[in-house]
Amino acid sequence: MIRLCVLDEIPLGMARPFVVGGTKIAIYRTREEQVFAVADRCPHKGGPLSDGMLAGDQIVCPLHAFRFDRNSGSCDQPHVCPVTAYPVSVQNGIVSVDM
Numbered sequence: 249m250i251r252l253c254v255l256d257e258i259p260l261g262m263a264r265p266f267v268v269g270g271t272k273i274a275i276y277r278t279r280e281e282q283v284f285a286v287a288d289r290c291p292h293k294g295g296p297l298s299d300g301m302l303a304g305d306q307i308v309c310p311l312h313a314f315r316f317d318r319n320s321g322s323c324d325q326p327h328v329c330p331v332t333a334y335p336v337s338v339q340n341g342i343v344s345v346d347m
């Protein structure tokens with residue numbers, strides 16, 4: 249696991265971008281205190297998912313509003329590849345990701 253930040257650096261209901269080993273990822277923190285990570289590049293046309301919004305269990309891309317399931321990464325539009333999701337852990341307030 250790679251340590252990224254202190255949990256409180258990610259505002260509730262929002263995401264923050266990180267670069268890990270040259271890969272851009274978006275770490276989301278839900279209002280229910282769940283934390284998850286996806287690639288920070290929309291599979292559609294490369295939109296920054298760290299600037300997206302949460303709608304229930306879905307991430308809404310800021311460019312064209314396609315939605316991606318935060319668990320499976322699948323898209324709500326046909327013929328769009330899923331976004332890559334990464335395992336995340338939070339221990340003692342430290343957020344880590346497994347790439």
Ligand code: FES
Binds near residue numbers: 294
């Ligand atoms: S770039 Fe994300 S929906 Fe188009």
